[in-house]
Amino acid sequence: MLHQSAGYSLDCLASLYDETAAEIRAALLAEGVDVDTHPRPSPDPIAVTMERLYDLKLSIDRVGWLCGYTYGKARKILLDEGVQLRKCGPSLEREVDVPRLVKLRKSGLSIEACGRELRISSGTARNRLLAAGVSLRPEPAIFVRPPTPLPASAVVDLHRQGFKKEHVRKLTGRSSSFVQRQLALAGLPGRVRPDSLGVDTETLVxxxxxxxxxxxxxxxxxxxxxxxxxxLWEAGQDMLDVPSPDATPVHIPAQVPWQRRQQEIVARAARGQRASEIAAALRVPVADVNAVMRVYQHRDRTTAEILYRRTQGESPGVIAVRMGLRLDRVRDVLARYTSHPRRSTPLAKPPTQ
Known part of the structure; x- marks a missing residue:
C-alpha cells in the first residue's frame, strides 16, 4: 500500500523499514507488485494509505508512525476521511495483559513505564487503564518491611504479579542486588550488578x-x-552472643601501615643494621624497633604477633580474622599475658621541710 497508494519509492521504503532496497524489491515481487512501473500516488495518498493501514487493524499510533505523523494528526486525518474509529473491544483487551498493567500502575510506575514494560504505546496503556477504571493519579502505595526476610520464591512471585522491583525489595525485606539476582536466575528481566560495597555475603556471615x-x-x-x-538480616543470620562452635576460622589478611614498617625493620635487621640505626633511618622510637624484633625472634611467633597486634589497637576479633585463628585462642593468649596489671611507678615523697 505504501508503494502503490502513497507512491513510496524503493529507497524510501528501505529507509523506513531499515532494510536494503533489494530486500524491499524482493518482498514486493513476492506479493505480485510490479516494481518496474513507477508508482503513481492517489489523489490524496496519505489519507488513502492511512485508511488502508487502519483497516488492517493497526493502531492509530502505528499508522501515524508509518506515515510520519503524530497520533493526534493521524487521528484527525482519519476522522476527516470519515473513517469510523474502533472502540476498545474484547479482542483488543486480550492483546494486553490488563491485570498486570493495572498492578504496574498501582505500584507507582508511570504510564510510559507501564507501556514499556508491556511493549505497548503510552496511549494504549492510558486507554486500557481508563477502561479498567484506574485513576491516572493513584495514591502512593505504602509497603511495610516484614519482620524476617521472605524466601527467594516470594521475589519471583511478586514480580510476576506486577510489582515494581523497588516495592518487591520492600515487601520481601531483601536488598536490590538480591532481588535482581533472583529475577535473573528465574529468567525474568532484571539488571544484575555487583554489590556497590563489593561485599560477599557468605564471607560476611x-x-x-x-x-x-x-x-x-x-x-x-x-x-x-x-x-x-x-x-546479616537479609541472610537470615541470628544475632550471636558467642562465636559459633562449629564455625571454621576465617583468614583475611590485610596490609596495614604498621605491617609495612615491620617488614622494613626486619629487612634492615637482616642486612646487619642495629636497632638504633634502624630507628634513626625510619624515624621511629628504638622501643618500637625492639618490639618488632622480639615478635620475629620469639620462640612462639603466633603469641608474639597476637600481643603485638593488640598493642597496635586491633581488637581480639580482628586479630583472630587477620591471623586465621579461633577467637578463644586469641583471648586465652591475651588473658595469659595481660591479666596482671602493670606495676605503677610509686609517687615521689614530698620534700621535708
Whole structure:
C-alpha cells in the first residue's frame, strides 16, 4: 500500500523499514507488485494509505508512525476521511495483559513505564487503564518491611504479579542486588550488578560467626556496622552472643601501615643494621624497633604477633580474622599475658621541710 497508494519509492521504503532496497524489491515481487512501473500516488495518498493501514487493524499510533505523523494528526486525518474509529473491544483487551498493567500502575510506575514494560504505546496503556477504571493519579502505595526476610520464591512471585522491583525489595525485606539476582536466575528481566560495597555475603556471615560481633565484621571488611547488620538480616543470620562452635576460622589478611614498617625493620635487621640505626633511618622510637624484633625472634611467633597486634589497637576479633585463628585462642593468649596489671611507678615523697 505504501508503494502503490502513497507512491513510496524503493529507497524510501528501505529507509523506513531499515532494510536494503533489494530486500524491499524482493518482498514486493513476492506479493505480485510490479516494481518496474513507477508508482503513481492517489489523489490524496496519505489519507488513502492511512485508511488502508487502519483497516488492517493497526493502531492509530502505528499508522501515524508509518506515515510520519503524530497520533493526534493521524487521528484527525482519519476522522476527516470519515473513517469510523474502533472502540476498545474484547479482542483488543486480550492483546494486553490488563491485570498486570493495572498492578504496574498501582505500584507507582508511570504510564510510559507501564507501556514499556508491556511493549505497548503510552496511549494504549492510558486507554486500557481508563477502561479498567484506574485513576491516572493513584495514591502512593505504602509497603511495610516484614519482620524476617521472605524466601527467594516470594521475589519471583511478586514480580510476576506486577510489582515494581523497588516495592518487591520492600515487601520481601531483601536488598536490590538480591532481588535482581533472583529475577535473573528465574529468567525474568532484571539488571544484575555487583554489590556497590563489593561485599560477599557468605564471607560476611562466616566472619560474623567466628567473631560474634558486627563491629569486628565491619572493621575487617571496611564497611559500616549498619551495612553489616542489614546483610546479616537479609541472610537470615541470628544475632550471636558467642562465636559459633562449629564455625571454621576465617583468614583475611590485610596490609596495614604498621605491617609495612615491620617488614622494613626486619629487612634492615637482616642486612646487619642495629636497632638504633634502624630507628634513626625510619624515624621511629628504638622501643618500637625492639618490639618488632622480639615478635620475629620469639620462640612462639603466633603469641608474639597476637600481643603485638593488640598493642597496635586491633581488637581480639580482628586479630583472630587477620591471623586465621579461633577467637578463644586469641583471648586465652591475651588473658595469659595481660591479666596482671602493670606495676605503677610509686609517687615521689614530698620534700621535708
Amino acid at each position: 562466616a566472619i560474623y560467626r567466628c567473631a560474634a560481633s558486627s563491629q569486628v565484621t565491619a572493621d575487617v571488611l571496611h564497611i559500616s556496622k549498619g551495612a553489616v547488620l542489614t546483610r
